[in-house]
Amino acid sequence: NIPPPSEEMIKSFTEHLIRSKRILALIGAGLSAASGIPTYRGAGGFWRSYSDIQLATKTAFDEDPSLVWQFYNYRRHQALTADPNSAHHALAELAKRKPGFLAVNQNIDGLCRRVGHPPTQIIDLHGSLFRVKCSNEACGYNAEDYNDPITPALSLTKDYDNDVTKADIPLAKIDHTDLPICPLCTDALLRPAVVWFGESIPADKASGIDKWLAGDTFNQATAGLDSVGGQVDLMLVVRTSAVVYPAAAYIQQCRKRGARVAFFNMEVAAAGAARPEPGDWSFQGDASKLIPQALR
Numbered sequence: 001n002i003p004p005p006s007e008e009m010i011k012s013f014t015e016h017l018i019r020s021k022r023i024l025a026l027i028g029a030g031l032s033a034a035s036g037i038p039t040y041r042g043a044g045g046f047w048r049s050y051s052d053i054q055l056a057t058k059t060a061f062d063e064d065p066s067l068v069w070q071f072y073n074y075r076r077h078q079a080l081t082a083d084p085n086s087a088h089h090a091l092a093e094l095a096k097r098k099p100g101f102l103a104v105n106q107n108i109d110g111l112c113r114r115v116g117h118p119p120t121q122i123i124d125l126h127g128s129l130f131r132v133k134c135s136n137e138a139c140g141y142n143a144e145d146y147n148d149p150i151t152p153a154l155s156l157t158k159d160y161d162n163d164v165t166k167a168d169i170p171l172a173k174i175d176h177t178d179l180p181i182c183p184l185c186t187d188a189l190l191r192p193a194v195v196w197f198g199e200s201i202p203a204d205k206a207s208g209i210d211k212w213l214a215g216d217t218f219n220q221a222t223a224g225l226d227s228v229g230g231q232v233d234l235m236l237v238v239r240t241s242a243v244v245y246p247a248a249a250y251i252q253q254c255r256k257r258g259a260r261v262a263f264f265n266m267e268v269a270a271a272g273a274a275r276p277e278p279g280d281w282s283f284q285g286d287a288s289k290l291i292p293q294a295l296r
């Protein structure tokens with residue numbers, strides 16, 4: 001049982017929030033936990049017997065694309081059937097109130113965009129479950145795709161959620177030709193347009209964030225015209241363990257540029273980038289209640 005944050009802490013945070021013009025929010029998987037989407041490193045972070053991290057690599061895809069597509073097809077289905085929660089709404093509302101707010105979203109589930117977060121004020125750092133690209137980089141195909149299932153061979157059974165998640169129910173072995181094939185080169189497989197381990201964040205996104213941090217008013221990554229330049233006043237670390245780089249490094253970068261930092265996590269990290277420093281705020285507890293309360 002986590003005690004609620006004190007009135008005094010909420011008051012000092014709110015005063016700073018009201019004064020803040022430029023705010024960077026680093027968003028992680030815990031934001032969507034209240035919408036029923038499992039986090040990566042918490043309970044439910046395993047799909048069948050695999051950790052997400054074992055499947056979120058190019059090597060896993062090259063070795064067993066049938067397995068990896070079944071994993072992503074399931075997660076697309078899960079995200080499409082989930083409802084955004086009150087914390088997604090509160091962040092979108094804050095973005096609308098503060099033209100100098102930018103969300104660096106590590107989540108690929110699309111829930112932030114579904115609540116109307118202004119598209120020029122969010123960067124989906126790790127890509128999207130609802131974009132696909134050709135696995136042959138030279139081809140260059142990259143497009144939105146919301147089909148559920150993504151291809152008939154991955155069709156959903158009556159008890160799909162059970163069949164596809166229970167490790168003792170064997171998975172189908174789907175032939176290459178029945179997996180999503182690139183419509184442009186008509187040869188290579190499509191893959192999810194997400195950033196797997198060992199892959200680089202797309203250069204336009206990384207440099208867009210760097211420029212925003214440096215005080216630029218034009219955001220290259222979102223093509224947004226941010227009317228508010230200058231230093232970063234506030235960094236919100238929202239439901240991320242901040243162990244994955246380069247995302248985690250934005251916390252220290254904002255700190256160095258004079259921003260005050262507020263953590264909204266389930267537990268207080270003992271080490272690493274998510275460890276609060278003196279002068280930070282650390283709000284612990286259920287994001288779907290705390291975030292709307294703090295960002296009012």
Ligand code: BJW
Pocket residue numbers: 027028029030031033034039040041042043052056106107108126194195196197198199200201239240241242243244245246265266267285286287
């Ligand atoms: C709740 C809750 C509840 C829980 N209610 N809250 C520097 C140092 C060390 C390593 C590296 C480094 N630089 C690069 C690396 C390597 C690597 C890396 O960071 N590894 C670390 C694990 C050590 N990084 C990369 O490979 C990156 N690429 C790169 O750097 O390229 C350059 C390069 C190229 C070639 C060679 C070397 C370098 C790419 C990283 C891409 C990450 N991709 C993933 C998968 C996306 C696709 C998919 O989903 O399938 O992105 S990994 C996964 O982790 C996903 C997430 O976005 C990301 C972050 O996870 P997040 O959001 O923090 O989730 P959790 O679960 O960890 O935390 C949830 C939080 O919620 C917790 O705080 C809980 O308290 C809270 N919570 N339950 C409310 N019920």
